[in-house]
Amino acid sequence: MARHLIQGREVATPVRIRDAMACTASYLVRADAARAVIAYSGLDVVEVLPGKALCTLAFLDYTEGDLGAYHEFGVTFLVRPPEAGPAPRRGLRRGLSELLRDGAGVFVHWLPVDQGFTLEAGRTIWGFPKELADIDLRLSSPYKRCVVRQDGRLVLDLLLRPGLPVPAPGLTARTDAYTHLDGVTRRVPWSVAPRGGRVRPAGALIRLGNHPVARELSELGLPGGAFLTATASHVTMRFEEAKTL
Template sequence: MQAHAIQGERVTLPVRIRDAAVGSAMFAVPAGAAQAVIGYSGLEVAEPLPGRAVCSLAFVRYADGDLGPYHEFAVAFLVRPPGEPPSPGIRGRLRGVGAFIHWLPVNQEFTLEAGRTIWGFPKEIADIPMDLTGRVQRCAVRFGGRTAIEVAVKPGVPMPSGAGAPSVDAYSCLDGVTRRTPWTLTPSEVRTRPGGAKVVLGDHPVAEELRGLGLDRARALTTSTVGHLQMVFEGAEEVRA
């Protein structure tokens, strides 16, 4: 059993999240601009349609898990498996895609160290207030009182039990090393809808990147909320992109 020492505590793999809640929105963005954002990773964005990539914004409240309770915000892009050319058609272009985690602020030091040490996730400390109780779910990311980004999503219609991706490869790149982490999700109380997201960008460097992708004026492809989410994170392995 693989284990890591984090701030004097032993964290064993796989890491399990027993309860979390999520709000998210997915956007179609120019593939060239998205590729420029993640070029440092050596990975290539997936293009469900020629010239278009997918960027996801997600905020997560972790209530019960091996890394303790905390808030998290993620900017991610769908990417192709390293070294595999795209296949014809939309399904072919999406076969085997993973999620490249470009930015991952959190509000607790323990998960910061664990995420960077175990998986190479690009975590940094921020103030991340969120409200998941209202008719519109809201989250903000702030540094020293200055807002980097605000996201609001409107929950949609209930989805059948078991809806959602059961597993995906999560990719990260930290200190020049690109890694892949097998990631299993078990969602319940899922709601989704077309559109339904509002994004307000501040003056953080990542906000400038997202503004360059047009996210401050784009309509979301879909928005989703998950009332209860369980997750399992396996160990990371280095990949040659």
């Protein structure tokens, strides 16, 4: 067990999130554009279809955990593990669950939060690219909405329509999250257990603002239709100690 001193408070890994609500919208984007966006990391995206990568936008309401209560928004990409070697030949890729079993992970490209403690903890412990932003979550109705603003500029306004219930008793997904900060890429073993899940094809409405991240998303092809949207009313997570690549 490693211990970290954050703003005068000790945080030990693994860090546990005991309850959160999570909402995601996944998009099939041009693989060449996605590679250009994350080139700084030294990682490569997974082509889930020929010429297509998976970009997922996520917003979360953390209500109980080792880092306190806060809101978070994330821009992530499905990536190949660094040790995977040359990319496979183009062609129809395998299912997502098989890709994860083979070591595909989630690269966290941008991760604004609305509280200073989790910002410092995330950057210090794991190298997560956390930044402060205004994150307005509206989660009380079946429609879930997230509005992100930073430095007075709109990043995006994202609305998710409700999906169909997906029973997942006892399901725990284990994968690696990848981060890059101050020139260093890290691997973070990560597990997540959702309950109260709903999933549907499409189901997202998005309006982009004039923030640089909004322009980046536009270059990826957003606000085109989402491939898949998902919500989970209760999520627990566990983040292990980061390892430098």
